[in-house]
Amino acid sequence: MSAEDTPALSGGPLRKVARVILLDPSDRVLLLHGHEPGDPKDDWWFTPGGGVEGDETREQTALRELREETGITEVDLGPVLWRRVCSFPFDGRRWDQDEWYYLARTTQTATVTEGFTELERRSVAGARWWTCRELTEAHETVYPTRLAGLFRRLLDEGPPERPENLDTEIV
Template identity: 40%
Template sequence: MTPAKRRTSRVLLVDDRDRLLLPCGRDPRRPGARRWFTVGGAVEDGEDWVRAAVREVHEETAPTLAAHRPSPVVWTRQALFSVDGRRFDQYGEYRLALVTADEARGVEVTTEEARYGHRWWSLDELATTGRTVRPMRLVSHLSAVLAAGESLPVPVHRGDFDEDADPG
């Protein structure tokens, strides 16, 4: 089966305590297989990457971010994976968006694929969890971005992954 091509714009929503928001979902064909993932989703036809990022944040978490709030791209990645019996070949761009304490309190994850809740994760919690978190190697990538502060790094391609072959 040829994987469906998909372009996604993802947002690393980080609160005033450097915690990252991750919704929780699961693959309906794999009972109990839950995964934590970043906010974001598909870039629609005729939509630019930033507009997709802002739309996805609003659709999935309720807050409305102005178009200038997400940072420029901090990293990209290519991933092959399967969900609900379908195989995807997904290219993703990741942007950082810092939110205030009030905005973080107002988050309400509204996407159906995150029906198992959401959580604000510290870097230490992400580094030590035994749970499945996507994208792979998230902690090291996010640590580098947060350490850069105001001078965000030039976007880095974080690799090509087959998440079905390398579940870690």
């Protein structure tokens, strides 16, 4: 069964999402530091990205979200690496998502948050470039949960020939 055929846990449609594995020239990955609005102690790290709007393609969504969440516009967008369905509570509701993870590269490493939505202003505490080693040794929560191993394999083997379907994650 494909992600498109999978019903959302809440009974509604899955939210279509584009996420980005953004690498800099040193092969560091950019992650955002998020938290539950109103509770900065309930925190995690995650990849930039968000929901498809209107008739956007997922590629257009990936580039728009990068621009809005990081200010980074000089991007070489590559292939879809991974797909996953996930479900998680956030800001008082359950989010059921069909996420596609795109590989991208940039030489632009400074980030700005001028394009944040109101919800992002209340729930994103910053951004950080991570080496593979730092990510592997991290004790923080990172989504997707297998990102350290996936990142290591990406650096060692390059992108997969076709997108890999990751296990469904329900938090």
